[in-house]
Amino acid sequence: AQSVAQPEDQVNVAEGNPLTVKCTYSVSGNPYLFWYVQYPNRGLQFLLKYITGDNLVKGSYGFEAEFNKSQTSFHLKKPSALVSDSALYFCAVRPPARQLTFGSGTQLTVLP
């Protein structure tokens, strides 16, 4: 069975500082990995994905994620956080021919 773990329910970071939102996964085979963001009372917005190739993936709004196969991790990063980045972030994994499975989400708060 596939699963995704986001070990931190809440991450707080000061504006201008780098941020990291952690994600680890458990799945057989080579999965596709995704990050989504959700603002209050909204649906999820796609940020970036890893399919194959370069382990560092760049996405929307200055976000990037690093795929680490040996650690089965896919951490989301941003060099300099903005207050407007405050939102709920979801990591997701999708093995081939299976459904997209989401982590429990991490609430990111960027403090001015």
Add this chain to the structure above:
Amino acid sequence: KAGVTQTPRYLIKTRGQQVTLSCSPISGHRSVSWYQQTPGQGLQFLFEYFSETQRNKGNFPGRFSGRQFSNSRSEMNVSTLELGDSALYLCASSLGDTGYTEAFFGQGTRLTVV
């Protein structure tokens, strides 16, 4: 290009009733998935359709059903509503069924069962 449209946005139903939620995918997208989002359970996968065929199904009781039409629009139905069905129901569409194309989400339907 219009995004994923879900109707209605808000719904209040009484326990025991049934409800139908609608999802119109992005034009050209043939895959539609449904998710239930609650504070306690997070995002739970309900089902996925591609070209009118159900491809995957989550661990929900048979009261939850769905279908996809030839124009890729999808509906989900919940019969005999329970208080625990109160949730945000999200629909997502994607271009194909390969799995590596990202899903685009609608704003959801907020269902409240009283």
